[in-house]
Amino acid sequence: MNENIDRVDNPIIKIENLSIAYDKDKFAVKDINVEIEKNAVTAIMGPSGCGKSTLLRAINRMHELYPQIETKGDILLKDENIMDMSTIMLRRKIGMVFQRPNPFPTMSIYDNVIAGYKLNGIKLKKNDRDQIVEESLISVALWDEVKDTLFKKGSFLSGGQQQRLCIARTIAYKPDVILLDEPTSALDPIATARVEDLLVKLKKDYTIVLVTHNMSQAARISDKSMFMYMGNLIEYGNTMKMFTNPRNPKTEQYLTGKFG
């Protein structure tokens, strides 16, 4: 194991020898071994094309949508191999939020929050449904803004509200882990700040893994940081430590804005 990659105290996810190729033998992610800390915010940083989104999307098996993508190695969630779980169970435990807010345009705000249950045909009593919707919207700080328009379409909300709605849709499932793929890159600074505050609050109940392009965002909200370059995991450890005292020269160059 690379000495620049720290172990963590309380791992919830273990990634072992993970390699991912989009084309035969052209690896976008190369032999990564890393652990992710429970109830912390982990940021994955790196320049464009370094494989950070590819790594993130492997954690809930989104790559299976594209059969030509080849994945080697193992990912364990609470010591259980994710390849042995059904995608329904896995994705209930590991939720995902995308770069662009993508609420379902044909559904109301209420139905968007409950969409995971509804689309999978999981029956709930009306009281339970109402409670899940309310709790989820409260925890993303959207409840006060939308409680009077719950049955209107979610696509009329602003971009930032839509993104918080998407986070609510994910946490309505009560997952263990939330993966976020550059969740604020399509948002304005105020909306970004609200989502960041939210993520820091959410780590009490969830493990958060965040891909970000934005170094200062990683510095502001993450506890652990990964730095990736050309498909390799260069450095991983406490965010404070990495930003103040990077061990690998590449990390230092990236953090000081020499490239990326």
Next chain:
Amino acid sequence: MSSATIQYNTRSDYRKRKNRLFYWLVIAMSAITVSPILLIVYKLIIQGYKQINWSFFTKVAPNTLEAMTANAQGEVIPGGILNGITGTFLIVVMAAIIAIPVGIMIGLFLYENQGKRFASIVRDISDILQGVPSIVLGLIAYMWVVKPVTHGFSALAGSVALAIMMLPLIIRSTEETMKMIPTSLKEAGLALGVPYYKVILRVLIPTGFSGLSTGILLAISRIIGETAPLMLTTLGSSAVNWDVTKPTSAIPLLVWEFYNDPNMANLIWSSSLFLMGFVLVLNIISKRIAAKQNR
């Protein structure tokens, strides 16, 4: 005044004249383009409105004798086109029931398999199908349905012929609609652990619903006036028929029958007016839906 300024003025006058000339030319061309449809509608209304009354929608087509008597006394021809309206309804609804699921499924298949060899062959064949003359489809339906299945002319055979005509239109519009839906929605559904087929049924199809329905309405308005394939398949009937295995009338077939009977001349116009009006309404509705979607 220098000569340069004078020249400048004449040059600008020349440009203004040229501009005006082309402006009116464009308007004239546009008028020429829209005039056929206006003339058609005008002619149909002028010639046809007299026959459109309550019995036009509630009575079946008259026989020659009734029409002749009425003409001789200078009265409005009794009877209507009820057998045609019900027949067209039966044939088109059945054609839609056949073509919509098949067309949407093929469209989804093409969307899911962009750039694959088999899919592009299917797409090409569907494009070719669009160019097959409708009378040929009538012949095919005759061979496939009239002879072996219903053992005689039938509404079902006509529906099969019209369904084949609808297919390429529905396939294309489904594929184009699906392409316009962002992949992020598909991923949102999958990230919730929803199985792929359910993402298509519960997320993608509802999202593209207006596009799909526009395509279907346009396909229906394309086939509703088809006459040639129906002559070889449904034949026509003088009574209202709801049995899909029996010969059935249709509005365009009635127009043809009226045309062949000099006593019925007035009914040609009124039934054409009705058919034209119906197709226009379908077209306007589908344009409305499309506009709403793009907003």
